[in-house]
Amino acid sequence: MEYKAPSSIDEAVMLLAQANGKAHVLAGGTDLLVQIRAGFTKPTLVVDVKNILELRTISVADDGVCIGAAVTGAELGEHDAVKAAWPGLVEATELIGSTQIQGRASLGGNLCNASPAADTVPALVAASAICLIAGPNGQREAPVEQIVTGPGQTSLKNSEFVVQFQLPKKLPRSADAYLRFIPRTEMDIAVVGAGVNLTLDKKGICQQARVALGAVAPTVLLVEAGAKALIGSTLDDAALDKLRAAASAACNPIDDKRGTVEFRVDVAGVLAKRAVLIAKQRAEMN
Amino acid sequence: MTRQHVTTEINGEPQDFLCDAQETLLDVLRDELHLTGTKEGCSSGDCGACSVMVDGRLVCACLLFGVEAEGKKIETIEGMAEGDKLHPLQTKFLEEAALQCGFCTPGFLVAAKALLDRNNNPTETEVRYWLAGNLCRCTGYDKIVRAVMDVAADMRGA
Numbered sequence: 001m002e003y004k005a006p007s008s009i010d011e012a013v014m015l016l017a018q019a020n021g022k023a024h025v026l027a028g029g030t031d032l033l034v035q036i037r038a039g040f041t042k043p044t045l046v047v048d049v050k051n052i053l054e055l056r057t058i059s060v061a062d063d064g065v066c067i068g069a070a071v072t073g074a075e076l077g078e079h080d081a082v083k084a085a086w087p088g089l090v091e092a093t094e095l096i097g098s099t100q101i102q103g104r105a106s107l108g109g110n111l112c113n114a115s116p117a118a119d120t121v122p123a124l125v126a127a128s129a130i131c132l133i134a135g136p137n138g139q140r141e142a143p144v145e146q147i148v149t150g151p152g153q154t155s156l157k158n159s160e161f162v163v164q165f166q167l168p169k170k171l172p173r174s175a176d177a178y179l180r181f182i183p184r185t186e187m188d189i190a191v192v193g194a195g196v197n198l199t200l201d202k203k204g205i206c207q208q209a210r211v212a213l214g215a216v217a218p219t220v221l222l223v224e225a226g227a228k229a230l231i232g233s234t235l236d237d238a239a240l241d242k243l244r245a246a247a248s249a250a251c252n253p254i255d256d257k258r259g260t261v262e263f264r265v266d267v268a269g270v271l272a273k274r275a276v277l278i279a280k281q282r283a284e285m286n
Numbered sequence: 287m288t289r290q291h292v293t294t295e296i297n298g299e300p301q302d303f304l305c306d307a308q309e310t311l312l313d314v315l316r317d318e319l320h321l322t323g324t325k326e327g328c329s330s331g332d333c334g335a336c337s338v339m340v341d342g343r344l345v346c347a348c349l350l351f352g353v354e355a356e357g358k359k360i361e362t363i364e365g366m367a368e369g370d371k372l373h374p375l376q377t378k379f380l381e382e383a384a385l386q387c388g389f390c391t392p393g394f395l396v397a398a399k400a401l402l403d404r405n406n407n408p409t410e411t412e413v414r415y416w417l418a419g420n421l422c423r424c425t426g427y428d429k430i431v432r433a434v435m436d437v438a439a440d441m442r443g444a
Contacts (some may be wrong), residue, residue: 001306001307001308003290003353003354005354007357024336026351026354027355029350029351030349033310033331033348033350033351034331037329046307046351048351048353048354050354072343096311097346098417099397099400099418099419100331100344100345100346100397101331101349101417101419102347103340103344104343104345104346104349158300187332187418187419219411256431259322284425
């Protein structure tokens with residue numbers, strides 16, 4: 001195995017292209033190093049993208065927030081402006097692993113590792129985040145929900161990698177939230193995750209909504225029927241019941257010792273509803 | 287395969303080493319540099335026995351390649367005492383018997399120092415969450431958490 005740490009996007013694309021699909025992109029490495037050690041993947045080349053400025057930068061502008069794909073969880077959690085604008089995304093990020101893992105783990109890695117249980121992905125999808133992707137044909141954009149195609153599988157082509165996540169301009173009276181269920185209080189992988197992003201009008205009527213679920217299907221789900229149940233309502237009990245039913249109906253989970261199908265389906269509805277209530281409370285305050 | 291040349295600073299001293307690309311920083315610290323205070327527990331980032339600081343961040347040395355340390359400042363347990371003078375956390379761990387077999391202790395000390403360097407007034411909950419990535423199979427954690435809280439109280443009193 002060879003290791004390269006290019007300092008520009010172009011150089012990284014070139015290195016990946018030359019490796020003919022046998023290269024792996026390295027960001028925080030908290031998944032990749034474990035997989036290499038276990039022999040699950042045997043790259044001939046590892047391209048470390050942490051020396052590329054665009055992947056390490058958080059920028060806050062009038063039209064939204066850009067988060068570099070290799071920015072660490074710890075860096076994101078210490079960024080007051082991102083925390084204020086996207087508390088749901090930051091809380092999803094901070095749920096991942098230990099303090100030690102937070103010092104390395106990144107949004108780009110969490111997405112491209114393509115685990116159905118990735119915590120940041122429902123939050124990114126709920127936030128309508130767009131990936132900026134670099135590749136041999138230049139750069140392109142794609143919504144986060146189009147990246148993962150199945151467990152461990154992405155739609156990224158050979159020698160493409162995610163440069164940054166673009167979050168839209170934060171509208172007044174809007175907010176996001178993320179909740180997950182795990183059988184303990186810390187250091188575990190989601191049995192169910194639910195991300196919500198809402199916009200209310202001055203009367204408290206829901207104008208826009210995005211509901212995304214993790215760990216209940218081979219990929220993160222964008223639950224459009226759930227959003228539909230909320231839009232136009234005051235997020236009253238009837239709307240929340242409809243949302244809960246829509247979230248549960250969207251699930252297609254695995255059955256294992258950490259959560260049966262029946263349990264995951266039910267909890268998905270419960271968490272979606274609770275996440276809406278948290279997002280609502282936050283939206284009313286800004 | 288040619289080994290790569292890496293230039294770092296370890297515990298305040300310039301340190302060069304050669305390593306293969308797939309060797310972790312933990313491999314390098316222990317096998318190449320003989321800094322064996324950093325322990326190998328799980329090698330998958332779950333146990334925290336290999337906790338070190340890289341450019342001021344607490345990380346697991348098993349979860350980065352040695353080559354990733356190029357240009358970085360690394361702090362290990364070996365840099366914690368000043369000569370014979372133990373760090374207050376080390377002293378308190380001894381006084382309060384916050385260890386039994388001792389295997390996890392270097393990781394706990396490095397992680398606890400990282401916490402107290404940024405917050406000398408943590409709640410017990412904050413200490414427990416901060417140290418959730420360090421596993422101890424002997425003590426049941428209470429003595430460790432108490433020792434960290436007591437050092438924090440001493441730091442505030444000083």
